[in-house]
Each structure stands twice: as structure tokens, then as C-alpha cells.
Amino acid sequence: MITLRSIIADDWKKLKELNEIVFSENSEFDSNFINNWPSFPESETYFKALTKDGVCGFVAEEDTKIVGYVSAHVTHHIWSKTDHLEIEILGVIPEYRKKGVAQLLINKCLDWAKEKGIKVVTVNSYIENMAADSFYKKNGFVPLDIKYKKEL
Numbered sequence: 001m002i003t004l005r006s007i008i009a010d011d012w013k014k015l016k017e018l019n020e021i022v023f024s025e026n027s028e029f030d031s032n033f034i035n036n037w038p039s040f041p042e043s044e045t046y047f048k049a050l051t052k053d054g055v056c057g058f059v060a061e062e063d064t065k066i067v068g069y070v071s072a073h074v075t076h077h078i079w080s081k082t083d084h085l086e087i088e089i090l091g092v093i094p095e096y097r098k099k100g101v102a103q104l105l106i107n108k109c110l111d112w113a114k115e116k117g118i119k120v121v122t123v124n125s126y127i128e129n130m131a132a133d134s135f136y137k138k139n140g141f142v143p144l145d146i147k148y149k150k151e152l
Helices: 008-021 042-052 102-116 130-138
Strands: 002-006 055-062 065-075 084-092 121-123
Touching: 002 065, 008 042, 008 055, 042 055, 042 130, 055 084, 055 102, 055 121, 065 102, 102 130
Parallel strands: 084 121
Antiparallel strands: 002 055, 055 065, 065 084
8 A cells, every 4th residue: 555754854865766766767858867866965965855844745655665756845936926836856666657656646745735825836847758748737737838958
């Protein structure tokens, strides 16, 4: 049975390992993506920051095995009328995909946003990542903008 809980500081090593598995295909979508960034010394600070106030961070576990996680933070842009929650990472290890884990995590994140009075949630996804595109659209997200990149 999958359970959800808040990310705690001691999770950082497990999240580091999980991240390399979960996002291994990102280099297919972005030639500039560094899949092993969690092995960089700065990653400890990044993962431990997921436990701070104002950060939506949850793990999905089966028994004591972390099988997925979501992290998001509240942000406000000067050009925006309201704060919004920006989902940075939503990932599930391959053998747990298509089993409702991502759905549990996104629901938990959206509930967290509602409890905080946040009315807008955003997420970025690679344009070629059809599975993510389908998932977010199924959950009521609509395309907002397009980010362009030019390699020099």
C-alpha cells in the first residue's frame, strides 16, 4: 500500500538516488540536462531545503521504500496578481508508474495549495514528454506558455 508523508531532512540521500532513476530519460528531451546533478555537493542543500516552510514536499512510500516525490514552492512574480505554487519535481520510479502514485502526489500537492489559499499552480514539462503532458492535462492543467531555447 502506498502512503504519503512530508519530506524530512533525513530523506535527502534517498531522494538523491531516486532522482537519478526517475529523471534518467530527461536527457532525451534536453541535451543540456545533467542527469547526475544530485551527485554534486550542492544537491544536499537543495534536497534539505524541501523541508522548509513554504515548500510543498511529499514522498510516496511502499513500506519504507520511497517510490516517488513531489516538490513545489510558493512564488510571486511582480507581473502576477497572486502567489502561485510552482511544481518543480514530480517523479515516480519506473516500476511504480501507471499505478496511481503520481496521482496521489499531485492530489496531495493541490490540497496543500488549497489549504494555503493558493489559487494557481504551475508546472513545466518538456514538450516531447507526452506522458507528462497527458497527465497534467488530465488533472486540469492547461498550456500557459512556451519556453524557447537556442544552443550556441
